[in-house]
Amino acid sequence: MNTGFSLIEVLVSLAIVSLIALITLSGLTTSLDFNKRTLDRSDFVNSLVILDNYMKKDFQQTINRLSRDARGSYLNHSFFGLNPRQEGVFLAFTINSGDISPNFPKGGLRFIEYIIEEGTLKRVEYSYADRTFDTPYTSQSLLKNVEEVKLNFIKENSTLEEWPAMDWMENNGLPNIVEISLNINNFGLINRRYLLTGEAI
Amino acid sequence: MIKKKIAGFTLIEVLLALGILALVMSVSLKIFSSNAINVSKLEQKAMSRFVADNILSTTVYEDELSFERGSDLQGGMEYFWERKVTFIEDGKSVQIDITVSSQQGLELYKLQGYKVLR
Numbered sequence: 317m318n319t320g321f322s323l324i325e326v327l328v329s330l331a332i333v334s335l336i337a338l339i340t341l342s343g344l345t346t347s348l349d350f351n352k353r354t355l356d357r358s359d360f361v362n363s364l365v366i367l368d369n370y371m372k373k374d375f376q377q378t379i380n381r382l383s384r385d386a387r388g389s390y391l392n393h394s395f396f397g398l399n400p401r402q403e404g405v406f407l408a409f410t411i412n413s414g415d416i417s418p419n420f421p422k423g424g425l426r427f428i429e430y431i432i433e434e435g436t437l438k439r440v441e442y443s444y445a446d447r448t449f450d451t452p453y454t455s456q457s458l459l460k461n462v463e464e465v466k467l468n469f470i471k472e473n474s475t476l477e478e479w480p481a482m483d484w485m486e487n488n489g490l491p492n493i494v495e496i497s498l499n500i501n502n503f504g505l506i507n508r509r510y511l512l513t514g515e516a517i
Numbered sequence: 518m519i520k521k522k523i524a525g526f527t528l529i530e531v532l533l534a535l536g537i538l539a540l541v542m543s544v545s546l547k548i549f550s551s552n553a554i555n556v557s558k559l560e561q562k563a564m565s566r567f568v569a570d571n572i573l574s575t576t577v578y579e580d581e582l583s584f585e586r587g588s589d590l591q592g593g594m595e596y597f598w599e600r601k602v603t604f605i606e607d608g609k610s611v612q613i614d615i616t617v618s619s620q621q622g623l624e625l626y627k628l629q630g631y632k633v634l635r
Contacts, residue, residue, distance in 0.1 A: 358556040368567065493578070511577060
């Protein structure tokens with residue numbers, strides 16, 4: 317007695333099974349891919365909000381102070397801002413973070429730099445405002461896929477593209493508002509205006 | 518001689534299995550899509566906060582304050598803002614209310630600030 321399946325039966329059942337598997341798998345991969353894109357977007361928005369918080373706080377705490385560079389000489393200006401056409405530092409200034417602990421005898425003063433490096437926006441915080449060659453610092457990558465950074469500095473109704481302006485020989489203090497626009501790959505343009513309220517000490 | 522029972526699935530069993538499969542897939546799809554909706558809502562919220570913050574920043578240095586409205590592009594999406602100015606009784610300060618809405622007119626973010634007049 318023949319109790320097995322015929323070749324045709326096996327082939328037909330295999331075809332049906334593979335069809336079902338194909339449909340299931342394609343549906344599953346599409347939804348997983350969709351979910352991954354959603355998560356990436358959420359991560360990106362998250363990092364954007366973190367960057368915004370850092371910048372907002374930094375500019376609130378910016379002070380008009382001539383700090384010293386690693387060679388020990390005083391900087392000519394307390395605030396530096398450049399429109400970056402290439403890699404490197406585009407913002408440099410001193411903040412009073414208010415974080416005073418025994419480990420930091422110079423109080424809460426910190427030197428801050430914002431850097432663009434291979435499309436990544438970084439924030440560097442030096443533990444002291446007056447740096448030496450071995451001043452400890454922390455560097456954080458805050459945002460990826462940055463295509464372009466554009467800056468404007470507003471002081472008493474005039475807008476400057478660079479701070480300090482070319483013809484300022486002596487320290488001209490802080491701008492009133494720093495305008496930053498970031499062109500981000502796959503997201504678009506972000507425009508932010510930050511207030512600087514710091515006073516000289 | 519005992520007749521062997523042919524081991525196979527009945528139509529009901531196959532249908533049941535397919536039904537369970539469909540259910541699982543639809544649930545996972547639903548979770549993912551609600552995830553996506555939440556993320557875009559969060560994004561709108563974050564961007565509208567940027568818009569409101571920007572308006573408040575410029576308000577600080579404006580001398581003549583009055584009701585104003587406009588729109589701002591953030592991350593490829595347009596957001597509509599409204600700035601209301603209310604003079605406080607002492608005449609020395611104003612209350613500033615900024616409301617940001619989406620293109621569909623949905624209110625996304627509200628920001629309130631005070632300014633001392635010079």
